[in-house]
Amino acid sequence: MKAIPLITVWVTAFLVMLATCVSLNGLFWLSFLVFGAASVCMSRNRERLERELDDMFK
Numbered sequence: 001m002k003a004i005p006l007i008t009v010w011v012t013a014f015l016v017m018l019a020t021c022v023s024l025n026g027l028f029w030l031s032f033l034v035f036g037a038a039s040v041c042m043s044r045n046r047e048r049l050e051r052e053l054d055d056m057f058k
Contacts, residue, residue, distance in 0.1 A: 001041065003052045010038040 013035035020028040042049060 003049045003056070006038060006042060006049070010035065010042065013038060 013031045016031035017028060017035060020031065
């Protein structure tokens, strides 16, 4: 996955988790799983994502 869409998914899932943390309903747990999956994907592909961002902002 490209860096910008992955970061967008990560931030959106985090914001949804913050908005729904009081009720702990299904939306919270879904966003928690998406946040976790995005975090794992980012950590596994850290070098590639860093190169992509470096190339983008040169």
